[in-house]
Amino acid sequence: MSEHKHFISIWFFIGLLLSVYGALILGAGIYDYFNPTPRDVVLAQLHAAIWWGALLLVLGLFYVIHFRPGKE
Amino acid sequence: MPAPLSCLFQTQPARLVSLATVDLLIIAIYFAAVLAIGFYLKSHTRTGEDFFLAGREMTAWVAGLSFLAANLGSLELMGWAAAAYQYGILATHWYWIGAIPAMLFLAIVMMPFYYISKTHSVPGYLKLRFGEPARALSAVSFGLMTVLMSGINMYSMALVLKVVLGWDINFSIWVSSLTVAVYVALGGLLSAIFNEVLQFALIWLGALLIPVLGLIEAGGWDGMTARIARNFPGQDYTHLWRTLGSFGDNPMGIHWTGIVLGLGWVISFGYWTTDFLVVQRVLAARDLRSAKMAPVIGAAFKMMVPFIVILPGLLGLALLPMPLTGESQALASGGHSYNEVLPLMLARYLGPGLLGLGITALIAGFMSGMAGNVSAFATVWTYDIYRALIKREASDAHYLRMGRWCTILGVLVSIGTAYLVMQFLSIMDYVQALFSFFIAPLFGTVLLGMLWKRATPAGGFWGLLAGTASSIGMWIWARTDPGALAYIALSTEAKDMAENMYRALWSWILCVVVTVAVSLATRPKPDREMVGLVYGLTEVPSESHLPLHQRPIFWTVVVAAVFVALNLIFW
Numbered sequence: 001m002s003e004h005k006h007f008i009s010i011w012f013f014i015g016l017l018l019s020v021y022g023a024l025i026l027g028a029g030i031y032d033y034f035n036p037t038p039r040d041v042v043l044a045q046l047h048a049a050i051w052w053g054a055l056l057l058v059l060g061l062f063y064v065i066h067f068r069p070g071k072e
Numbered sequence: 073m074p075a076p077l078s079c080l081f082q083t084q085p086a087r088l089v090s091l092a093t094v095d096l097l098i099i100a101i102y103f104a105a106v107l108a109i110g111f112y113l114k115s116h117t118r119t120g121e122d123f124f125l126a127g128r129e130m131t132a133w134v135a136g137l138s139f140l141a142a143n144l145g146s147l148e149l150m151g152w153a154a155a156a157y158q159y160g161i162l163a164t165h166w167y168w169i170g171a172i173p174a175m176l177f178l179a180i181v182m183m184p185f186y187y188i189s190k191t192h193s194v195p196g197y198l199k200l201r202f203g204e205p206a207r208a209l210s211a212v213s214f215g216l217m218t219v220l221m222s223g224i225n226m227y228s229m230a231l232v233l234k235v236v237l238g239w240d241i242n243f244s245i246w247v248s249s250l251t252v253a254v255y256v257a258l259g260g261l262l263s264a265i266f267n268e269v270l271q272f273a274l275i276w277l278g279a280l281l282i283p284v285l286g287l288i289e290a291g292g293w294d295g296m297t298a299r300i301a302r303n304f305p306g307q308d309y310t311h312l313w314r315t316l317g318s319f320g321d322n323p324m325g326i327h328w329t330g331i332v333l334g335l336g337w338v339i340s341f342g343y344w345t346t347d348f349l350v351v352q353r354v355l356a357a358r359d360l361r362s363a364k365m366a367p368v369i370g371a372a373f374k375m376m377v378p379f380i381v382i383l384p385g386l387l388g389l390a391l392l393p394m395p396l397t398g399e400s401q402a403l404a405s406g407g408h409s410y411n412e413v414l415p416l417m418l419a420r421y422l423g424p425g426l427l428g429l430g431i432t433a434l435i436a437g438f439m440s441g442m443a444g445n446v447s448a449f450a451t452v453w454t455y456d457i458y459r460a461l462i463k464r465e466a467s468d469a470h471y472l473r474m475g476r477w478c479t480i481l482g483v484l485v486s487i488g489t490a491y492l493v494m495q496f497l498s499i500m501d502y503v504q505a506l507f508s509f510f511i512a513p514l515f516g517t518v519l520l521g522m523l524w525k526r527a528t529p530a531g532g533f534w535g536l537l538a539g540t541a542s543s544i545g546m547w548i549w550a551r552t553d554p555g556a557l558a559y560i561a562l563s564t565e566a567k568d569m570a571e572n573m574y575r576a577l578w579s580w581i582l583c584v585v586v587t588v589a590v591s592l593a594t595r596p597k598p599d600r601e602m603v604g605l606v607y608g609l610t611e612v613p614s615e616s617h618l619p620l621h622q623r624p625i626f627w628t629v630v631v632a633a634v635f636v637a638l639n640l641i642f643w
Contacts, residue, residue: 010266010269013105014269014270016105017101017102017274020101021098021101024098025094025098025425025429028094028424028425029425032424039423041420042285043288043289046285048281048421048426049425049426052426
């Protein structure tokens, strides 16, 4: 799926960035879960950072593995 | 199309949100990533074809997402969320009837002529079809429009970052725009497209949580509409068509004929089929089938954009405890304006980490829009102005260097424009008007050029000139004589947006009439000079050997059916 036979696929770059973001957001969500700080965030009890971060991480890792350089 | 975010943020309240360390880290990683992609792609950008057309190597998916992302700037997100709060679901027309038919028309009818002619740009097509004068007029007006739009967007984004985050305006302008300049100058359109696809993903993943959490809080769609009805009794914010029977029945002050003929026909078709900012992405496709599929894929995603743009505005109507107002009222009362609805919703639901992702989505939107402007400007300047009018014979390497320098120059001129806008805020009011000056007549010229082989070079040039001049003339008339609205927009109740729609329609009609009249009075080009440029003289490769699911026409029908269904559901 690379856009040119010599290119690393754009989907690999996207996967890499989503993996890093997923890990950071998941980490921030877990930290917030165990160390809750009072904020004005509505629906904080849903802990969106945990499940959204996990979703980004899984999605990102899928793209990294599926479109990794050298895989044809 | 530019969002109606006029007089953006005259109010300067305290910052709306504060970022944690993890949020800043997410934003910093984003900047590092786009620069890294630019440096990586520099080694793959060796020729003018690589730089200006991404080597014509893009798949349908990449070209299609880039086609859409170049339009999905941060002002698009902020502006249409604000419009949704102000006008309700009517703002969705700019995403559905104001985009989908035109994108599908580009795919099936116009793309074969653009692609088979092997043009580098829309002005380049006009040169092939109508000759140098039409190209020069189109290229110069496009160049002016592009740098001005780019500067306005840049200033607006910096102002957004100042209001939302408290960032210094100068810092935001220089850091964001120089980042764009570096990655586009390094990798050209290739780098712009790669980053636009990345930015497209970030925009969706950063903004998607707002409607998801908003609908949970509101109790679903029914809960949201019930709350809006309770908060704003007697006003209809949740129906697309039923309030468009007369100018006075809806907050936009528009009639359905303005939406269908002005927006859905002229402005939408003008923008999506002839604005080189978006068409350039499709020209980078690797073959004709991909070039036809790219706008269809873009259209499918465009239909979903209201979910992350319009729905947050509607949720703001339903859920925000304080009513938002116009800028001047917000300035007087110290409250919040419509324009702040998206940042307010971000701050409402997103904690540390997620907020950084949401802000990154806004910055990514700004960068994708700006990269689109800059890469299109570099191409039109280099091929349609510099090579056509200044230095005709030079090596490919020379034009490649010119493209790189022109990218930097385009960004610097845009920065200058941003500071100009800062001094003269009223320029912001003219963005939509400026857009309609050039785009509507250009659509008339290109359409006749592609579909009517009798159209002559003189007809094309004079039609384009007459359409553009009449649009500017009508705008001046309406500014100097308020009674002119009754003639231009068919009603003195018409608002600015309705005036833009009708002005575009008249200028398009005039362009077509003049083109036809002059063409019939002048000598046509010989058929042999129009092969590959016009209907009837262009052999479009057959797709009958392809399985149904690989044919662009099949997916066009699918997208069109969903488009009709959505309009009926939200009628």
